[in-house]
Amino acid sequence: MNEVESWLRRWAGRLDQGGEAELDARANVGMFRTRRLLGTLCPRDVEQVREIVASAVPGVSLYPLSTGHNWGLGSREPVHDGAVVLDLRRLNRVRLLDLEAGAAVVEPGVTQGRLAQLLCGSPYMLNVTASSAHTSIIGNAVERGVGLRRQRCEDVAGLEVVLADGELVRLGSWPDADGRVVPYRHEVGPALMPLFAQSNLGVVTAAVIRLLPRPRALRLVRLTFGAARLAAAVDELRDCRAQRLVSGVLKIYQRPDGEECVAYCCVDGDPGLAAVACGLLLRRAADSGLFDDVRVLEDPVPGLTGGLGDGLERGPERGLRGLERGPESGLSADDEQLAEQLRRCLGGDPSCNELVLERWFGTRSDGIDANPGGAGYLFFLPLLPFRGEAVARARVLVREVGEETGTRWHPTVNAISCDVIDLAVSCRFPASAATSAHRALDLLHRRFAEHGWRPYRLDIDHMSAGGPPEVLRRLKDAFDPAGVLARGRYER
Ligand SMILES: Cc1cc2nc3c(=O)[nH]c(=O)nc-3n(C[C@H](O)[C@H](O)[C@H](O)COP(=O)(O)OP(=O)(O)OC[C@H]3O[C@@H](n4cnc5c(N)ncnc54)[C@H](O)[C@@H]3O)c2cc1C
The missing domain is CATH 3.30.70.100 (Alpha-Beta Plaits)
Known part of the structure; x- marks a missing residue:
């Protein structure tokens, strides 16, 4: 047995039950080549993460994951062969929920569904993504994922990071001893937090997440148009967004089989303001002559009515609250489901995302990689x-x-x-x-x-960082000279 194997065996013995995941025959939904793993360690707490990292012997390459649902980009697979996966799902504490400051401190195993549920009925909501409620807030944020309201890295106000020598550092706005935090997104002096997004310079063990004030009114405006008018419709909608008639992430779906495109615009805020903005948006849509069908889907009190409840575990009967249904709505079942999913997500409720996944993949999140x-x-x-x-x-x-x-x-x-x-x-x-x-x-x-259009986020077969290689190498040498962390992740 070589030094790496005996190190791994020692750790497997030290971690309690559930601490070492089985080396089973793995699959990933992207059907990327399965990487050769040396093992998987699931530490229980931050102290164990520190000890694992600090004790790594030469040759150990640790690949941190939060919940490992990076579907379509590699799921749980590391970039290179020979890694030890550091699975952080058992670090799942919500350490702080401050509903005055609008901030939460969460660990990597905290899912978006869990935090959204805790916020239900409160004046704040989480910027959720369209992925499963069982995905990690931190895992998505360190990938610079995209929520329905904004890019997830904009939600981060503080990071707790284990460096490659096991040292624990806290960056950005971190709660003081009395739990008080001002969730300011930038640091004083050189910004260090961004160094830990799409990088392999540290293991993130907690984050301060900025919450969003819950709008008192939320309308979703759905506009359809033919693909021949795509360019003109995009320019029109761009101006509507620039003039603040639309908030959050504006979406346009282009049907694979047909020529119809569907845009979804969120109009929200104070009920009076939302009503005026919605009226203006509808007038602009009509005046432009670009759209075939325009309709407003309204949620009178978004997310405040306890919509989440126990919904994380519930089945399809959660259905399509508040939307016109069936033939009267004129929408197909798929369109209704999509509209309802978006409306809920914009209100900070990811609980129906699971149904959409199930419809697509025929299984819930825990089965997708099979x-x-x-x-x-x-x-x-x-x-x-x-x-x-x-x-x-x-x-x-x-x-x-x-x-x-x-x-x-x-x-x-x-x-x-x-x-x-x-x-x-x-x-x-x-x-x-x-x-x-x-x-x-x-x-x-x-x-x-x-065309000069590069991806903002990469799959495990196309990993490379955009920065100057010399600067990246210097950073890696400074933070992780022995190359213990996430070999190949956003590296040149
Ligand atoms: C139908 C569908 C819809 C989707 N919708 C969206 C969407 O709206 N927006 C979106 O962004 N994505 C979306 N996704 C993609 C994906 O499911 C999510 O991005 C998901 O949040 C990523 O998985 P995770 O949260 O478990 O993160 P993980 O897989 O745990 O982490 C992602 C990567 O970050 C790194 N990492 C994770 N944790 C740490 C840590 N603690 N320290 C250091 N590095 C770490 C690892 O390299 C890891 O591979 C969608 C996928 C599907 C199939």
């Missing part, structure tokens, strides 16, 4: 300028790559600011098409790069 029904799923996530012409061009690129490879990719516009779009391009494929889907993914990287 490739149910032989289905795979991939993401390509380029940034585009928020311009109609760019979105229309991107649609053509996605179609061309799909046609060349015999795969089907769906581009969804997520406007994360007035000037930037995160284009979430996803592909669901049968196992028999896995090779073609991965070839398409390579091509998408290449074709979009030719």
